[in-house]
Amino acid sequence: KAGVTQTPRYLIKTRGQQVTLSCSPISGHRSVSWYQQTPGQGLQFLFEYFSETQRNKGNFPGRFSGRQFSNSRSEMNVSTLELGDSALYLCASRSGVDGYTFGSGTRLTVV
Amino acid sequence: AQSVTQLGSHVSVSEGALVLLRCNYSSSVPPYLFWYVQYPNQGLQLLLKYTSAATLVKGINGFEAEFKKSETSFHLTKPSAHMSDAAEYFCAVSGSNNNDMRFGAGTRLTVKP
Numbered sequence: 001k002a003g004v005t006q007t008p009r010y011l012i013k014t015r016g017q018q019v020t021l022s023c024s025p026i027s028g029h030r031s032v033s034w035y036q037q038t039p040g041q042g043l044q045f046l047f048e049y050f051s052e053t054q055r056n057k058g059n060f061p062g063r064f065s066g067r068q069f070s071n072s073r074s075e076m077n078v079s080t081l082e083l084g085d086s087a088l089y090l091c092a093s094r095s096g097v098d099g100y101t102f103g104s105g106t107r108l109t110v111v
Numbered sequence: 112a113q114s115v116t117q118l119g120s121h122v123s124v125s126e127g128a129l130v131l132l133r134c135n136y137s138s139s140v141p142p143y144l145f146w147y148v149q150y151p152n153q154g155l156q157l158l159l160k161y162t163s164a165a166t167l168v169k170g171i172n173g174f175e176a177e178f179k180k181s182e183t184s185f186h187l188t189k190p191s192a193h194m195s196d197a198a199e200y201f202c203a204v205s206g207s208n209n210n211d212m213r214f215g216a217g218t219r220l221t222v223k224p
Contacts, residue, residue, distance in 0.1 A: 004154070006154075033212070035214075042214065042215075042216045042217055043201065043214040043217070045211060045212070045213065045214075048211060056211040090154055090155065092154075092155075098160070099145045099147075099157040099160045099203075099212075100145075100155075100157070100212060101157070102147075102154035102155040102156070103154050104152075104153055104154045105152075105153075105154050107152075
């Protein structure tokens with residue numbers, strides 16, 4: 001079956017702009033989580049959605065938001081981009097007690 | 112709340128040598144523990160997981176890990192390193208409700224010929 005699909009793979013944005021990243025989970029997976037990965041901070045948990053509801057949220061400012069649709073696809077949005085938002089954004093989906101299956105990520109560069 | 116600490120941000124071994132990557136966890140509830148591997152510009156791939164069944168867990172690519180509650184450890188081992196094992200490895204923990212998985216800082220494994 002198809003894995004977790006993240007689009008786009010690469011993105012370059014200017015400071016102050018906003019960006020929307022998309023994640024399509026594995027078919028049947030209802031839980032989707034988002035992580036930010038940077039060399040300095042490592043993997044930081046952003047939020048988790050389950051059945052269209054945000055179930056958990058990490059310690060990020062309100063500029064970072066997300067949502068999940070009825071088909072379990074998820075989007076995350078970052079408004080008023082800052083240089084420090086440059087990172088690899090990873091989406092992961094899971095079912096039950098299994099570990100997460102990760103997508104290949106979206107590499108966001110803010111200039 | 113759960114957390115993991117990976118001891119050693121860089122580990123270097125010779126090809127054919129034992130690989131040992133260390134992970135200690137902290138959890139207020141029975142933990143689920145995971146090891147992931149990440150190759151450059153890729154997402155994370157699950158190597159193995161502990162979910163309260165057998166304490167010795169075998170994963171893909173010849174890796175295994177042992178859950179030791181008394182030591183709060185979940186170290187990853189492989190008897191003989193291969194060049195293709197060079198990557199970054201992450202230990203992760205979640206509660207038994209499996210919410211909110213938290214990752215360690217990662218250990219970069221280098222394999223010398």
